[in-house]
Amino acid sequence: MNEKEIVLEQLNTIESSLLDNEKFMPFNYKILIMWGFISAILILSFENIAKLYTVWYAIGYIVIVTTIGFLVEIYIIKKENKKYDIKSFTKLQKFVESNYTFTIVFATALTYVFISNNLAVYAYLSWIFMFGYADFVTGFVVNCKKFTTVGIINISASIAMVTITFIFGIQVIAPYIKYIAVLFLSGSLIYNGLTLKGIEKSV
16 A cells, blocks of 8 residues: 555545544535425414314324425435435434424424414414524534524513413414514524525534
């Protein structure tokens, strides 16, 4: 083995060790923009579906739309990973995906409970709170301050609005809750996607 081959082998070893690092996370921030639009569509439409048909139709609608979103996201992540010759998800990617998956499942279950009891306002507020918490955890783990900040803002906003409903009644924010949810939930996703676009995180 000549000197050139030795150097190439050493470089490949270094690259491999970096890419295998559990804290490495290739990411395409267009995914956040996509989820911003998906969440806006769901927020503005799922309650109408529940009223026109049944709550189960609305839940099924949420599951189908989010499943399509996840399939597109997995495709984009795999495509991004190929740039680094990564054949499977990194540990950090698996954590982030699991974090948001569990959040969606739990939020969907709460949506069923609230809609069934004519408390749709709290369904929207629960989504803002839980995804705020998921953003906070993700930001902390991947060391991204924008995620952490957005998470804190959404958590604080949801708690403030719950407090308002307890003091003044649900009717105070009920007419505006869809748009408030779009602003905080969808808006934060699109904001992060646009401001972090093109950046690949390695923490």
